[in-house]
Amino acid sequence: MSQPVLEARNLARVFGEFKAVDDVGFTLNPGEIVGFLGPNGAGKTTTIKMLTGLLGPSSGSASIAGYDIATSPIEAKSRIGYVPDTPNLYGKLKAQEYLRFVGQLYKVPAADVEERMRPLLDLFELTDVAGNYLDTFSHGMQQKVAIIGAFLHDPLLVFMDEPTVGLDPRSARLIKDLMIGYRDRGKTIFFSTHILEIAQTMCDRVIIINKGRIVADARVNELRRMRGDQSLEDIFLELTGGQDVDEMVKELADGG
Numbered sequence: 459m460s461q462p463v464l465e466a467r468n469l470a471r472v473f474g475e476f477k478a479v480d481d482v483g484f485t486l487n488p489g490e491i492v493g494f495l496g497p498n499g500a501g502k503t504t505t506i507k508m509l510t511g512l513l514g515p516s517s518g519s520a521s522i523a524g525y526d527i528a529t530s531p532i533e534a535k536s537r538i539g540y541v542p543d544t545p546n547l548y549g550k551l552k553a554q555e556y557l558r559f560v561g562q563l564y565k566v567p568a569a570d571v572e573e574r575m576r577p578l579l580d581l582f583e584l585t586d587v588a589g590n591y592l593d594t595f596s597h598g599m600q601q602k603v604a605i606i607g608a609f610l611h612d613p614l615l616v617f618m619d620e621p622t623v624g625l626d627p628r629s630a631r632l633i634k635d636l637m638i639g640y641r642d643r644g645k646t647i648f649f650s651t652h653i654l655e656i657a658q659t660m661c662d663r664v665i666i667i668n669k670g671r672i673v674a675d676a677r678v679n680e681l682r683r684m685r686g687d688q689s690l691e692d693i694f695l696e697l698t699g700g701q702d703v704d705e706m707v708k709e710l711a712d713g714g
């Protein structure tokens with residue numbers, strides 16, 4: 459098997475007394491889409507921030523293509539793209555200025571930046587507004603610019619934190635197609651989502667986190683087979699829920 463794109467080992471993060479991420483470890487390989495699932499507050503964003511070098515772990519380590527994110531940050535970070543859960547772009551830059559700036563950061567030749575951003579701006583119907591300031595863009599438009607920026611340097615691995623939130627159905631479909639096309643070129647996508655239907659149809663593998671700990675890491679079809687062919691939704695609720703959701707709703711309806 460080829461070298462893993464990412465290795466996370468015993469990652470943990472505490473905030474004060476609270477352990478947000480606890481002993482998380484997994485490997486990502488070339489050519490796979492891996493969904494990162496878990497309830498609100500489970501530790502997805504915290505984990506992604508540690509894997510992208512934005513947040514130091516309390517313990518444990520992670521490496522990208524063999525480069526430790528803490529000790530070789532430039533080598534590691536140059537190989538990844540990252541779409542945060544909320545786009546926070548520089549509002550005083552025009553969209554095309556922002557993308558050229560990102561290209562420079564990653565040392566992409568200027569001609570390549572133009573060549574790569576043009577079809578992506580076209581795809582997301584942003585060509586006409588590419589010369590406008592980002593602070594005039596809607597949330598979804600900014601999200602799309604952030605996504606284009608994450609792919610511009612053709613990284614080995616793209617992290618996306620809830621990439622389809624706030625996107626219209628057509629844009630969400632475009633992004634899903636972009637992710638699949640990228641995977642088919644041997645690249646890796648790691649993304650968090652609450653939309654289990656997207657996870658079930660798109661992911662080669664899912665990792666489920668609950669209260670900071672990984673509770674499942676398996677190929678979707680294997681996970682379903684192991685659990686009596688239940689839907690991913692039912693499996694998710696079982697692995698992450700206390701009381702059965704349907705029972706709780708029934709109790710509420712019955713007046714507690």
Ligand SMILES: Nc1ncnc2c1ncn2[C@@H]1O[C@H](COP(=O)(O)OP(=O)(O)OP(=O)(O)O)[C@@H](O)[C@H]1O
Nearest residue numbers: 473476478496497498499500501502503504505543
């Ligand atoms: N900077 C911080 N200071 C204190 N607590 C934090 C901080 N960042 C995250 N946490 C806590 O860590 C836990 C995990 O948060 P995280 O944002 O990783 O969850 P998540 O799985 O991404 O949730 P969501 O699905 O709602 O995005 C939460 O309990 C959160 O309150």
Ligand SMILES: [Mg+2]
Nearest residue numbers: 502503504543
């Ligand atoms: Mg989050």
